[in-house]
Amino acid sequence: MNSNDRRLPAGGRIDRMRPIGFSFDGRTLNGYQGDTLASALLANGITLTGRSFKYHRPRGTFSAGPEEPNALVTLGTGGRREPNLPATALELAQGMIAESQNRWPSLGFDLQSINGLFAPFLSAGFYYKTFMGPTRRAWMFYEHFIRRAAGLGRAGTERDPDRYEVRHAFADVAIAGGGPAGLSAARAAAYAGADVALIEQDFLLGGQLLSERSDGEAAAWLKAIETELAGLPNVTVWRRTMAFGIYDGNTLALIERNDDPVVQGVARQVFTMLRARAVVFAAGAIERPLVFSNNDRPGVMLASAARTYFNRFAVLPGKNILVATTNDGAYRAAIDLAAAGAQVTIADQRSTLPAGLAAEARRLNIAIRSGTQIADLRGGHAVKAAKLAGPGGNSEIACDLVCVSGGWSPTVHLTSHLGVKPVYRDDMNGFVPGGLPAGHFGAGSMMGRYSTADAIDGGHRAGIEAAAFCGKSAAAPAPARLDLGEAATDAFRAIPSTGRGKAFVDFQMDVTTKDIELAHREGYESVEHLKRYTTLGMGTDQGKTGNFAALSAMAALRQETIPQTGTTTFRPPYAPVAIGALAGRAVGHHFKPIRRTPMHDWHVANGADMLEVGLWMRPYFYRAAGRDVNEAYVAEMRMVRGAAGLMDISTLGKIDVQGPDAAIFLDRVYANGFAKLPVGRARYGVMLRDDGIVFDDGTTTRLSENRFFMTTSTAKAADVLSRLEFLLDTAWPELRVAVTSVSDEWAAMSLAGPKSRDVLAAAFLGLDVSNDALPHMGVAEAEFDGRALRIIRLSYSGERAYEIYVGATAGETVWRHVLEAGATFGLNSYGVEALGALRVEKGHVAGPEIDGRTTLDDLGLGRMAAKRTGFVGDVLRRRPAFQAPNRQRLVGLESAEEGKRLRGGAILFIPGDIVTGHGRGRITSVTFSPELGRYVGLALLAGDVAVEGSEVLATYPMKAETVRARIVSPVFVDPKGERLHG
């Protein structure tokens, strides 16, 4: 096949000086700058471009836009592999590698086209009626094969090497659609003084004007207004940009394509959220197919598309052309193609012909048959002849291109994304937006006004109104006129014909008129049932061309009007959007932020194995202490209990609570009392949720009469703060209290162990750290190197311990300083695994126990609130369920079998139980206790069997283990707390 043998010698909007090489199914071909892949394929005489979903029927290019059902290709290889792209919307690019899809071994010879032979049995919904036996799992067998036959293109399995961006943008007036209506609206709104964003999915502005002759009056009008807009500084034109959806807050979601060329470092696509004060929808209309036997053969094309290929791309898509229509529009295609030398016949379903157009056509030797429709087509991989049915009976004519037009459907998709249902208009036999909310305007064929003159006028008005909505109403001079003489509307309803072959309403999903009849017969007659039962409109094109024909067919079967039958709801996106574009740059390490403490670099440099907790990076253990975590944490625990350890606790939530009523406030938000906390003292506190379940725990220190310093758990820091603010703003506005997060302002470390005071004294010379000056739960405020230092004597491990707070930027300095000062006392750093183990030994509850289902009583903390009322959660914590004797509560467990370990997540039974169901409780946390020389754990166990000294069975089915464990006090180490004091 000669290259570009269908290309006309002149004309079109292609640049013949810039040839572009590309390949399709391995064949090297040429096109030109300005081509789409589809136009370049047509120019090269390639009319077979795809295979259908179910029957694998051969298909050709049907449209010239994103509504394309047939010509889907896969682009690229490896990580750049991208399936299911409509060739009609792909701007041709140098080196483009395109492949056809859903065929094997080749597009020309597809073994699965054998499905067509079984078509009588593969009607809509046949899956639901069979594949149910012989066994219950039979479907799994059939499904394997069905899945392989289904699907269209194949996705890649590698990482996408390209970059995507997300952008936030704002405009007074956003205009969706750069055709005559949108251009006119942009111009008017801009003159009125509004900031305008004009959005066009094509790489050229002009819309349907691009399908007019490239050297005619339409082209001149287009060029003039483009120049005019370019001169208006308040107009931004977004070409290659699809408005795929409109969301709340007038937020338009845009995808801008920079696919070609993929320049290193430039985002391939940009996802923009454009917040507009007003929106003008000028999205145009999409031509409808005609429904007749074998209407899907390659060589059948929308009439407007044929005209576009001819005028815009200088491709003559056929030489012997049949134009089948229900309306005037297709005559223009016939006339243009005939003028270029093609032999053209028009079959018009109407018996009354448009006099002027018919006369013009006849002058070009176009034969016109009125009241005539196509009964059938012949030809497999390319159409060869059409059988016509008309007043004079049937006849057959040879043809290599069939242009069809079943009228037009306004592109109302975007206008219905916010829930406004389209409404049917009888006078134009189509759906238009069902009312637009304030600030939304429409113009052009999307509003059912099909003439260019109307589009320009309507656009102008919409532009002025949209600008006025934004308070911009400077005078806008009237636009230049352009009258191409089209009819304003067209109400003729296409008549489906019935031939022997399949007559498709949805080409891509292979839905035929017979499927619609079957759906009707079986009662799947509401539009949504029809769609779901037949898969109508479920393809990549979402039935943009075919849905209306299907709806008409169902209405006819139900003997109802179209509005009685209904319409479908349009869902975003308008056309498919790459998931990677929506994700933007939030990929890989950038998926979520990483939080690092001020001492992070020190931990990494000093052999810490880092662990992510929430979004925080924390030292898990230090490799100096052992080869792996199990060895290291035990060594670190021994260090803390034997000498001293230093732990980075900067991740704790820290809240500054101030005000004359701060004490009253804390008294209400904590389950235990704070009003009487003396200045200079800290207290452990537990907060409940309103429903009485434990919310969070932490410590709060009274720094002065009206000032408190609260810490929260790392995980709940943000929630606790919001909660406190909520109570102050909404429930107790009379309390004079202000709360402020100081989490990021303070670095924090915990110095724990019997030698901790010695270390502290050595580190901060001159600071009185004696037990009298700084007793357990005491606080000291000091300075180090000119920086504020806050030391609170608090213990999590059960050893004498101090929390040291210092300004975040001095965190690492103080950390190093304390470590250096403590070296002689055996001080070193320890990680969160050891921290967790120390708290288990001490019987402190943490995340595994505070799991959102436990109460104070469950956790053995009931005594803290025993005599109190009036705090958050107090009333509902008294509900009956929480008082049940078999309510699970905290106990300690130790292994009763020598050498056998306990495991978190083991389920507890008592001897004699049948080991099934949910058991009596579970082990929540375990550790090896170096002090006791065995595994110990915390557990939640039914209160009626939680008798200290008795045994339970801890079973772990996933490891087929059962261990006998003894119920003990949860405080394994220093139960009297002697190490804390003195």
Add this chain to the structure above:
Amino acid sequence: MLRIECPCCGLRDHDEFRYGGDASITRPGHDDPDPEAWYRYVYVRKNPPGPHREFWQHVTGCRQWLVVERDTRNHAIASVGFARKTRA
């Protein structure tokens, strides 16, 4: 994207805010011992399809808790104000 006109910070996307649920329910006094009152406050919701008074906190802005009147059928926002009516 809901757009909420924060009385302090101006018109902002809703993902700067934390939702706080139905604002039409009165929280019992902190020392109200009536379990029924607390049950209704914590659990029972009118959940209307239509205008809904609800709390939002501008967490990445001024951190004020706001009361927003919003229609749950179409998300149209009728008014936004501070939840706190009085300054203590």
Add this chain to the structure above:
Amino acid sequence: MNMSRYSVSSILRNGLSGQKNWQRAWRAAEPKPAYDMIIVGGGGHGLATAFYLAENHGIRNVAVLEKGYVGGGNVGRNTTVIRSNYLLDGNTQFYEFSVKLWEGLSQALNFNVMFSQRGQIVTAHSADQLDTFGHRANIMRLNGIDADILDRDAVRRLVPYLDFSDTARFPIYGAILQGRAGTARHDAVAWGYARAADSHGVDIIQNCEVTGFVRDGDRIVGVETSKGRIGAGKVGLAVAGHTSVLGRKAGLELPIESHVLQAFVTEPLKPLVDHVVAYGADHFYVSQSDKGGLVFGGNLDGYNSYAQRGNLGVVREVAEAAIALMPCISRVRLLRHWGGVMDMTPDASPIICPTPIDGLYLNGGWCYGGFKATPASGWCFAHTLATGKPHPLIAAFRLDRFRTGHTLDEAGAGPSAWLQ
């Protein structure tokens, strides 16, 4: 009531006769003056309830009233995942019973609901998370449910296209697998139950909106509808998403809020994802439909809503999570996304029970987990309606649990999770 059976021979016979002899899957019924029982809501749960009333209890004088078209609510809008990997006593047994019913459902209904037991994998991203999965798996095994814990290599063998690279933000440590979990064809579930119920004589009445309740003293004895008044011995509500609206008409105060959950589908692709895969580090789960689309979802939109559409922020978040778990789908294209309205309860567990109002029974509060429960919910609700007493498997799903504190909070998030 003369349902023609679907079988290989009926397919062949109809194929040869041009598909002309199929009957309506269910009759286009118009309401009778009164029924023994009325089920409000022609979704999965309502239709299943009607079917089991007839099938298990011989109660056939039943009408299902549907405001729009059968299966038009959440049964036709969800992401079709079926599983029984629940932790809490009361949930575990109920959902496992449901999976067992799913396993025989196509045969029971003579309608292929395409229950595909392809297995569900939930990834773990820390040793602690894997431990919590161990606990869950232990509970499942002790309740006779299959469960496996996979290490990183085992996950990689099953689903090699997940992000196992050095740049993964949350590296995969392992996973929990329930092999018997899977997906089903959601519409088929509604249609299959509708057809089977109809064949037992149940009237399925579409375009029939319930506008009020008819009372005799304190007892509800019927409903007012857009098709007139219809009497009923008992009325069962199965209108999840809109339970508050109908509940209020009946005078029920409910602990329910309506929230939007979005669902997403890509263009049809050749097989890529052979399991249900859920991301343990964020809100994202995905499976591939038999037609080839990747069907996925994420978190709630996060505020009360009855609008069946989603917000753009969640679209972004879900896309980000999708790429984080499966970098290879960056160039796969989103075809459609939509929102369903969920009844959210304060403990994220459903409510099925007799109500304080005589003659009125409630089935709602399904949060985002209703699809998988459809068969068991219908089975147990039918039992509850027929006997007036809760089926033992739904004893935990009672309405008064919020008063008593017997809440069933799998996630421990508490009521008004945003307020914690």
